[in-house]
Amino acid sequence: CESKCESECECESKCECESKCECESESEFEWECESKCESECESESESEFECECDFPGPCEPEDLIDGIIFAANYLGSTQLLSNKNPSKGTRMSQAQEALTQVKSQDGDSQTVTEVDLFISTKAVKVMNADSQETLMDSALRSISYIADIGSIVVLMARTRMAGTSSQDCSEADLSCSEGPRRYRMICYVFESEDAQLIAQSIGQAFSVAYREFLRANGINPKDLSQKQYSDIINSQEMYNDDLVHFSNSDNCKELELEKQKGESLGVVIVESGWGSILPTVILANMLNSGPAARSGKLSVGDQIMSINNTSLVGLPLATCQGIIKGLKSQVQVKLSIVSCPPVTTVLIKRPNLKFQLGFSVQNGIICSLMRGGIAERGGVRVGHRIIEINGQSVVAMPHEKIVQTLSVSVGEINMKTMPAVMFRLLTGQEIPVYI
Template sequence: MSWHEAATAAQEAAENGVGDEQEEQETDRLLNGGAGGGGTSGQKVGDRRGSVDKKKNSKETMVHEPAVLIEGVLFRARYLGSTQMLCESRGSKAARMAQAQEAVARVKAPDGDVQPSTEIDLFISTEKIMVLNTDLQRISDTDVRQDILMDHALRTISYIADIGDLVVLMARRMSTSHSDESCSDGDSQSGGVRKTPKVICHVFESDEASFIAQSIGQAFQVAYEVLNSQELLGDELEMFAKKETQKEVVVPKKAGEPLGIVVVESGWGSMLPTVVLAHMNPIGPAAHSNKLNIGDQIININGISLVGLPLSAAQTQIKNMKTATAVRMTVVSTPPVVEVRIRRPDTKYQLGFSVQNGVICSLLRGGIAERGGIRVGHRIIEINGTSVVAVAHDRIVNMLATAVGEIHMKTMPTSMFRLLTGQEQPQYI
């Protein structure tokens, strides 16, 4: 895969990525005041600064080593300025190159005029691209830092172009809300105001412009090779789509009698979000039917789809069946414990989720964790064959932080876990 192909594939795969709110603030500052002012936060540089003075041929060998790109490489360049323009929906390479050329025309001073510029260090890794002030701040005898002028997560970069000795870096602008203004989304609504997706174009000048662009493309390739090596575990869409995996269940009951079940959410990150059967009243109609099992995912009830409904709405639909004398359900039988398998070649690759006291709290959309079966709201039961039910939070975090290779986990919805372990009393509907 060429760096152009890698960058294009990465941009398409990252359309739904959400960057940091700080990126928006940094971009606004650059647009309004240029790169002259130093940032307030610092980035430890250490030995990486030494790569600036290496010869081009030795640097080229070094940069194309995946481990080096994970750590990050440094290039010396001159920052000329930034400009903002509308983001073309699914724009072709030619259209994006035209935008890059327009950005250069806006930023570059006319022939004969003095070109304002600021000397910077351009830091490139498989996680982010940063623009650093070249002035070093010595913190101690062994620690130096550089001010960060700009910080973009790699997934927010939509295009890279080298035009002569210039590099144009194009990054998606974030919306002011938590939703992402990606190029594929078209206009979005926020408070009744239609917003057009925009892209911020940063222009740099360097004798190594072509090599800088290649290095960014290579960073995309390394980052997404890891993602592509992660299989989509469970293949939920196929499982739900196949008729043979679905079963029709009819539960006879008396009018006015509840079904006697407890349902919980399948977990954010599920390919097909619906409710999961977490508990049954042993003397209720559902249990007496002998046709349902803990872990079954309910697709619809009496012809009403529950897929994608909030938990409260799904519970309301189930409660509405109280007057019926028979309830017909379509379910997909799945085990209550979810098997997770994540491939992580090195600890330098982020797993892409956070955990608090054994409960998965957040998840990076499209990352290796989601593809491996991680779901928000699930309780981790086991990591690589070791039970973590009674393990302290710090120990769980350490086990995950140091795990490499193929990581095996078992999880289940937290509410189901609490019901099955007697930490919560079931409220049957």
């Protein structure tokens, strides 16, 4: 793109797999993972995965799989409410509005932070250039829009649904009775001389991610169009969907805990795991004599959404731990939680062996997951320890046997998992460090 470039990343199917990214400017570019370019790039290779014309952009596809880094200045962030699928003109207006809001936050004394912007087919991360502390970590599928305006890049990431409470409705001046669902967008604003390359690279990452998505599921795009594959995936229900569970008012609780001044809360928290729709922390253990356990209001497995009105959703584990440690001087703590069992139930529907499961296991622990695949739709989460497969305990099963069991399983595959750290704590393999 030789001038201002807008990159829109829209998820076409219900599961929002990485399927399409469009880059629109005076010379319109489209990056689409379809087989429409077959006539232009036919070869005698067995797979069309290697056809480079499927992935136009500034980067080598293999580099995007590993991840690339751009230097940028982080100017700030703001939040906006948006319909699920606004027009491209509306997207650009939102990007302009975000830029205006961020610039007006500090005026002439605007704080600028030098950062490394990491882009891959799995995630977009922002790290402090000096300390390498992670400031933002969003799955690629959550990125809704990227706009570059001169040397400015606006990156918009969709978070939870908005307008689901009376507070949300009053803030946005919305009617809670009827109307389209609205989503809360976090807009990150950066400045970089590589603004156009950053926008194009994220767009290209969607195309490459779609190729890997097909490859992981044993599908050649030459034999199956994007729409056909989306139909297959959409025919499978999202099992144990977090949003469904979290939207049940019976599971959502506002709690107040009493404690002594100088007393720690007495908890151990772990990450919910990549694959959970709302990334937050899970209560993994409680000190028997601590305030959390004494209250009788909390259980191992509960997901903590906020503490004293500070949201923990999307924050790094270390940041969440720091917030809890900072409660020592307080005598009352307000928690917003979602009651969840410590064990996660997974149901993978695998029609036949042609469909790869789309996740990898090491010593019983799920260590990687393909976004949008049958495993994610079944509730698989990275960092979880597999406890059971089809009713059979695999806790003491050798790694090779677990892999063999999974590789030959078809139909409905039932699993029970829990965060690996929680498993080690509950089984006495790890000594808890309470905060």
